[in-house]
Amino acid sequence: MGKRLLVQRRGRGGSVFRNPKWKKIGPARYIEYNAEEFKNKVLEGYVKELVHEPGRGTPLAIVRFEDGREMIMIPPEGLAVGQKIYYGAKAPIALGSIIELGSAPEGTIVSNIELRPGDGGKLARSSGAYAIILAHSRNKTLIQLPSKKVKEIDGNARATVGIVAAGGRTEKPFLKAGKKYYWSRAKSFKYPTVRGKAMSPYAHPAGGGQHPKGLTPAPRNAPPGRKVGHIAARRTGRKKGASKTQR
Template identity: 30%
Template sequence: MLRRLLIAPVGPHIQQGALLDGIQALEISVRPQPAGVLSLQEWCQSLLQSRHSTSSVGLKVYKPTTPGFRGRIITTRENLWSGRPYRPLTEGLRRTGGRNNQGRITSWHRGGGGRRLYRLVDFSRSQSEDTAVVDRLEYDPNRSARIALIKYPEGSSGGDFRGFSYILASQGVLPGDQIRSGASSTIRPGNMLPLSAMPIGQEIHNVELLPGRGGQLARAAGTSATLVSRGTDGYAVVRLPSGTQRRVLASCSATVGALSNPQHKNRKAGKAGASRWAGRRPVTRGVAMNPVDHPHGGGRGKQKGRISQSPWGKQTKGMKTRKRRNPTDAFIHVSRHAAKNKQRG
């Protein structure tokens, strides 16, 4: 009969547990392990270690214990709040699966994914100029950047009925820091000021297009815009992450610094299931379709037989999609294409 031992490490001794067939337990004294040799307790702990090892700041690189974990890289959440979000500033989020009100697919490759609560983020922060305190940093599944829960003092007009508010978290902002909004605020990460009160060359994010509407530009993780110049006509020139230089009203506000989670661009899903968790469905190649479904479809081979096109016959791979008579052309100081060609030249 095969007998199995239950061994439990106890200090310098090893207590040999009772055999499964009922034989009385024994206690064996073992000499301390020499230097450089793992004890049984250390060896057991090494087996219980996590599947990942952090190789870079802000990234979690998984060990290749399975084919799905091989090459999987995600961003760390070490200093983030591990509990549930602040419930008064959340609401339900209805998933459409890429369908419109007629049930037809208008946005491909969407569907599934985990359930989410939408966090009501304050992009304007123009209700109060009082000093707020960062209560905690949180993960937001609805955006790539981190968010911060701030607390306004009692009697302030900012925040909800308890004085709490969600904002985009800037790089370098930690729980306990004080942040302000308004023209009298100091130039430090997290503060929101009008463009007229910022120095030239300042790194900013969450830039407004109209005063009081709330930030609309440079809101992705790790991104930032730059205040290039400020004229006498009431406009300022801002260089966006795409390279476009755009004229914005100097009375519009922006937040100082770059956005948090700069390692977001270095993520790797590692397996198809990770994309399904995020609500992304598989992408079908056009050459694998029928001619009725895609311009690349059909034929006896795998050649598309034409230049790359979209399912609706529009050229891809470098073709400009901006409207020729766009009303906002008057606000484009330098286009991203001209800026890119200038860098190459």
């Protein structure tokens, strides 16, 4: 009797792979976008609380503004409870201020950047991530992303001044498999995973004995039980006639 592959179990959507959304605090995004209000008014708020959300690498800050509205935001490094936050296109360039890309001077370090005005923040949101404003041209702003790629963004898009908090997270090793297991549970993926080649033939198409077994590339429309190995590969193996590296 065969064994269900990992891709089959994941597709079925059991408890191991289900997103633990009941543990989430809320969506980390900017407050509802009102272009006129954002352009002409600077709201002042304060950091009410810094909290941890399971499965997220960065902390979250709960900010309360003077008009009574609250927002969950990705905080920059150095933000503290009780600290003032400014929101608006004309807000001062200070740590934690939510500004308009087009109004920030060149060289400003920003994070949680919107791709389009009003989408709540899409770029540079992971721990320790940041982007640099390079130049302004008409209503567009050039920024350098964490990947060093330069991207053109609408100048009306919002961003937070500063580097995302928890930048040293990746420097601490897991040390124990148990810690890695619970970390993966919070992010709803399976750990540990076993290589298909290390399995027996009944358990995986790539499994079987001491000798390596050739695995035909799976087509893109293959069912989950067949979609393993190289998927829709143009070619596999070593290239014929490739020049050898010079000694």
